[in-house]
Amino acid sequence: MPPDTKPTISNTDVAKKLLDIRMLMELAGEPFYKYTAFERAAATVENASPIADVIAAGELLKLPGIGKSIGGAIEEIVNTGTAQALEELHKRFPPTIFEVLGVSGIGVKTAALLFENYGIASLAELERAIEEGSLAGVPRLGPKTIENWKRGILAYKGRQRRTPLPEALAIAQEAISYLLLGPPLARLGYAGSLRRQEITVGDVDLVCTSGNAEHVTEYFARWERAEAVLAEGPTKSSIWLAGGLQIDLRVLPDRVYGNLLQHFTGSREHNIQLREHAVRRNLRVSENGILNLENGEVITCPEEEGVYEALGMQYIPPELRTGMDEIELALARALPKLIEESDLRGDFHMHSTWSDGRNSLDDMIAAAAARGYQYHSISDHSWGRGRFGLDADKLREQRAYVRELGDRYGIRTLCSSEVDILPDGSMDFPDDVLAELDIVIGSVHSSFSMSREQMTKRLIRACENPYVNIIGHPTGRRSDSFPGYEFDYDAVFAAAARTGTALEIDGQAVRLDLSSPLACRAKEAGVTLTCDSDAHEIADLEDIVLAIGQARRAGLETRHILNTWPLEDVLAFVARKRAGT
């Protein structure tokens, strides 16, 4: 297969292979620090730029936690889909052993025991053994343990994929509303991957402070939405919802809210690195405070900022806590000043009933103004969208109407269009029509399955059009159904930077496109980005905060984000490209 048509393996898939190796190494009795090295490497890969690009740029061994040995395994996985080490391990342990390990309550020690002493290497074999009672009398396997496994097996079978961020946020809000009706609380919030704005989350972590913690954890375990209670103690309880989403609640005194929030926001890798740094300063960090090992004093932090301060570093925003290089930067006080929602001056991407939106043009303009924006653009679809789209005449009619409205709503409405990028990279409107618009978004909505080489050419040609200012949802990914079309990211980012074309971070809940690793790579290539809602109704305008979350994870500052700039700078950005300067 020619190199340009070879399907690229996703970072998530590479990370998964590394975690498979890690699990099997532990099962095989390898030393602790050997297999945990694979775990750390997997976390790094998950957060890195597309790994094939990193390898091509010769940057693989620069990533934290990746040395010669694991680096070699990663290259093998990218090139062949597997690694020698993994294949060797699979000769000893069949792939179905991961089913057993996937049962909540069964860890590596137990899986190894079941495999070696009872030949159990799959879920079906485990179920049969339980049913036949052949595990009765095994030391340390009492009836309660077996009951927990049965529940774990049911959960394994019914388990869904990781939960998309917007869905998990809604559930967290629901749990918070319930908790607020219970025993008195001081402070309550969500932590974990949710707070770090990861695109998908594995579980929901809630943190809370209260004078009577045990009443709160008990109240939480009794929530009617709890399908099962996994744990219930004096300071924490864990429940499963129907569908398998787990919610963990931890309750401590209010004086350690900062420690608690820091601890449960993670990430795991970030916390490990933070604590390793602390140990070198004779400090032991946990959710209960920071213990000074020299004098036995405990530093408690009611606010999270205090934790980082006590460790001699700059405050690290949750979105940057990935375990990549943020601690190094925080120690040097060189973290970026991340974009905030209040920095937004506008939103370039929204639809009205003129195309496939559900609210009228007037209502969308009023709603954008109500959000406090100074400007925005209406970007209804071009006519290639069939019954959804506007032809050139309708577009002119819309523009005349917007001009007529003037500043009635107290906001500057830019006339735009989300114009289809056709398969050959030309646009769905001729240049003279595009030239009449204030700003133009170009998006791919068709022919997703063309070759990587062709798609790269298509996007580069769109960037080279002097009237295309923003590439909308650049990869086409949809969290529910589609990983995105294939193209050479670095080549397109270079073209966008060279031509003065912005790339969008689309906040629509199912899109979140660009995702943060790609947005970061685009920034490094010198690309300007936008954070847009791609709203199809008024309520969707709020989705722009999801785009902000990805921008923050990518380390973006206002100078990188077009719609934080004053209107005259935005118009100058458009004018520069049209003038070819």
Add this chain to the structure above:
DNA sequence: GCCGTTTTCGGCCCGACTGTTTTCAGTCG
């Protein structure tokens, strides 16, 4: 296996909860 503002060798984060235990191993995050 990885890594270095004490180190190219000798270290490598921290604690809650459960079940089956008479003091703790295993699991989880």
